[in-house]
Amino acid sequence: MVKNRKKTSKIFQAALFAASVALLVYFCVSGNNLVILLNSLPHLNPFWLACAAGSVVLGWAMDASVLYELVRHACGGGYTFRSAFRTAMVGQYFNAVTPYAVAGQPMQFVVLLHQGVASGIAVSTLVRKFLVYQMSITCYSLLVIVVRYHFFRAKIQGFMALAFIGFLCQSATVVVLLLFTYSPVFTTRLIQGVVWVLTKLHVVRQPEDTRKKVRGQLQFYLDNNRAMKGNRLLSARIYGFTLLQLTAMFLVPFFIYKAFHSPGAPIFDMIAAQSFVTMISSYTPLPGAAGAAEGSFLVIFQLFFKQDVITQAMLLWRLLAYYSCVAVGVFFVGFGGRREELRAGLREVELKKAGGAAGGEGTMQK
Secondary structure, three states: OHHHHHHHHHHHHHHHHHHHHHHHHHHHHHHHHHHHHHHHHHHOOHHHHHHHHHHHHHHHHHHHHHHHHHHHHHHOOOOOHHHHHHHHHHHHHHHHHOHHHOOHHHHHHHHHHHOOOOHHHHHHHHHHHHHHHHHHHHHHHHHHHHHHHHHHHHHOOOOHHHHHHHHHHHHHHHHHHHHHHHOHHHHHHHHHHHHHHHHHOOOOOOHHHHHHHHHHHHHHHHHHHHHHHHOHHHHHHHHHHHHHHHHHHHHHHHHHHHHOOOOOOOHHHHHHHHHHHHHHHOOOOOHHHOOHHHHHHHHHHHHOOOOOOHHHHHHHHHHHHHHHHHHHHHHHOOOOOOHHHHHHHHHHHHHHHHHHHHHHHHHHHO
C-alpha cells in the first residue's frame, strides 16, 4: 500500500512537471516570444529588472506570511515559515494551471493536512485567508475605480466596462464569503443542499452521518474564526501582508516600464492600470486568464509604453508574474518534505497546552 502511494505520488509529480515544462515551452515557441525577449534583455536596466523580479518574490513571501500567521495563531506554535511558504507556492502553482484558479485552495488543504494541521484549522485558515484576499482586492479595486476610472475611460473608450464587470464579480464573491462566514443559517442550508444533491447522485451513501461530520467541522470553523476575528493585532497583520502582496503584484509593470528606460509615468496610474488588468482577467475561464491577461495589458498599458516595446514588456510581465509561479511552484508540489518533524512540533505544542491546562486545574483544586 505504501509503495503504491509513493509510486502514485511520483507519477503525479512527474505529470505536473511535464505539464509545467510544456506550458513554458509553449510560451517560448508561440509568436517567437523567446526570441523577442532575448532581443530585449540587453537593452534593459538590470536594477529595475531586479526590482520587478523581487516584487514577485515579495508577493509570494507575503502570501506565505498570511498562512504562517493564521496557522500559528490557531495551533499556538509549532508551524514554520518554511512550511507556510511551501503551502503558498503549491497554491500559486495550482492557481496558475487551473481555470478560475479553482485547484489552489483544495491542494493547499491537502498540503496542510500532510503537514499535520487539523482539518478544521486548515479549512478555517484557507477560508479566512481567501476572505481577506478578496476583501482587500475589492477595496483596492474600488479605490482605483473612484480615483482613476474616468481617466482610463476617457483614454480607452468602451474597454473599461469590462473592468467594472470584473469588480462586480469580485464584490459578489466577497458577499458570498461573508454569508458563509457570518451567517450559520445560510451556510447550514447550503451544506444540506449540497449533501442532498450528492446523495441523489449516489456520491454520498450515508447522508445523515455526512451532515453531522460537516456540521461539526463547520462549528469548529466558526469557533476558530471568532477567535481570529477577536484578535485585532492578527487581523491588522494579515490585512497588511495582503495589501503589501497586492501592491507588489501591481508594481511589476511599473518596474518593467522603468527597466525599458521609459520616462516617468505616475506610479499610481501604473498600479491602477494593473489593477484594471487584474479585474478584467479575473473572470476568464482559462488557466492564468490566458488571452484576456495579455490582451488587456496591451490595450491598457499602451497609454504608457512605446509601441515598439509594449509587446516585449507584456511578454516580460507575463513571464515574471505568471510563468514564474509555474516554474517555481512545480518544485513545491511534492507533499513530503519535513512532514514528521512538523507534526512532532505541532504535537509538542498540543502537549504543552494540555500540560498547562492540567497544571491550571491542579492549582484550582489546591
